[in-house]
Amino acid sequence: MLEVQDIEAGYGPVRVLHGLSLEARAGEVLCLLGRNGAGKTTTLKAIMGLLPLTAGRILLDGTEISALPAHRIARQGVGYVPQGRRLFSELTVAENIEIGLMAGGKDAGTRDRVLDMFPRLRERLAQRAGTLSGGEQQMLATARALAVEPRLLLLDEPTEGLQPSMIDLIRETVVTLRAKGVAIVLVEQRIDAVLALADRVTFIENGNSRETVTPSELKSDRALIHKYVGV
C-alpha cells in the first residue's frame, strides 16, 4: 500500500530525515515509535507532501505520490490526523467535515457514515470547532480525516491528553478501519496502546528508521523499547 523509500526531508536548510524507509500494508496498523524529536511528525508531513523531499520517494499502491503537489495527495485517498489536531478552529464542526469531504471528493453519504461513527459531533454541527472539548476535538479531527474515505490513514498521537473512555473510542475506530482494509500509520507514545493495536512497529531514531518488529517480538525483547524510547 504505502512504501516510503529512503526519504530525506527537513525544514528549510535543516535536514531532519536522513534516508528513512517504512512500509504500511492494507488492513494493518503500523506504529511508529521513537523519542521526542526523532522525526515521527516530520515523516507524516513528508508523506502528506507538506515538506519537499531532497531524496527518496513515496509510493501509494505503485503511484509515486511524492511527485504530486501537496494538495493532490488527499484525493489519492490519504487521511491525516495531525499532531495537536489542527482543526480549523473558527469554522464549525459541519464546515470542518465539509473540508474533508471536499478533499476526498465525497458526498453526503460519506458525511452520514462518518457522523454515525461520532454521534456527539452530529449534535454539535453548528458549534465552532475551537469551542469543543478536547475529546470532541479529537473526534472531529478523526472525522475530518475519515470524510476523505481514506485507504491510508495517518494518525499522529491521537490519544494525547485524552481520558480513558475517549482513548477507547479512538482505538475502536482504528480497529474498525483496519477491519475494512484501510492501511493505518499510527504514531503513539504509550507502549501498552502500541502493543494492543499494532501489527508491526517501526522504530525511528534521529530521522532514521531502525528495526521493524511485531508486538510479540517487542513483548519478549523489552531492550528494544529501552534503546529507542528510553523507558
Place this chain on the structure above:
Amino acid sequence: MEFGPHLVLAILEGAVGAAVLALTALGLSLVFGVMRVVNVAHGEFFMLGAVMAWFVAAAIGGHPAVGFIAALVIAPLVAGVIAMAADWLVLKRVNYDPEATIVATIGLLYIMQQSALMLYGPEARPVEAPFNSRIALPWVEWGEAGLQLYYPWGFGTTSYKLFVIVAAVVLLLAFWAFLSRTRFGLVMRATQLDRETALAFGIPVETVYALVFGLGAALAALAAVLIVPIQQAHYLMGGDPLLLSFIVVIIGGLGSIRGTIVAALLIGMSDGVISVFFSPTLAKILATLLVALVLVFRPQGLYGKTAT
C-alpha cells in the same frame, strides 16, 4: 438653523466616504488575513480602477450610464487579472515571505503609478455619473412660530451619492454571503486559519492565494469606480485610500472582516465630518493618532484575536 443641517450634510458626505473606504479596506484586510501579505500597492489598484473607469467611459461614449456599468465590470476584472499576474510573477517567487512581499509591493506601487502616468497622463479627469439629480433635503426645527419645515433649505445631496452608499452596502452584504455561504468562501477561510492543514486537505493554497490577491485588488478597483464620478481620476490618487485602509485594518484588527467594516464606518464617518467642519488634514491627524492609541492599548485591534 445652523449646526444641525450642516451636521446632517457632513454625515451624508462621511457615509459616502465610509462606504467606499469599507470596500477598499476590505480588499486589504482580505489579502492580509488569508495571505499574511501587506499589500503596499493596494492604493494603486484603487487608482487603476478609477483610471480604467475613465478609459472605458471614454471608449464607449453614449449615455454615461452605459460606460459606467461597463466600467463596473471591466475595471475590477482588469485590476484582478493584473494582481493575479503580480502574485504569480512576484509574490509566489519570494515565497510570500512577509518582509520580501512588502518590498515587492512597494516596487509594484511605483511600477503601476509610473505606468499610469505614461499611459494616462498627469491630468485629473472626471467620469460622468450615470445619473446625478439633486435631492433637496427637508429640515424640521422648533422655531419661534412652532414647528417649522424648511424645504428646500439650500443644501442637499445628489441621487448618485445615495446610490454609492446603497451600492456599497449591497456589495458588502454580497461579499459576506460569498464568504460564509459558498464553497470558495469556506476554502478561503480554511486557508486563512491554517495554511498547512488546508494543503493536507486538498486545498490548492497557491491558487487560493492568487485568487484572493486578485479579489482584493478587484474590491479596491470597484470602490474607485463608484467614487470616480465624485472625485475624478488621477495617477496619484492611490495614496489616501492606502493610508486610510491601513488605518482601518489596524483599528479593526488585522484580518478581521467585521472589524474592518466597523472601523471603516468609524474612520470614514469621522473623516467626512471633521473634514467638513474643520479640515481634511486634521481628520487624517486624528485618525493616525487613533491608530497610535489602538496600537498602544489594544494592539490586536477592535475585533482582532490575540496571537495564540
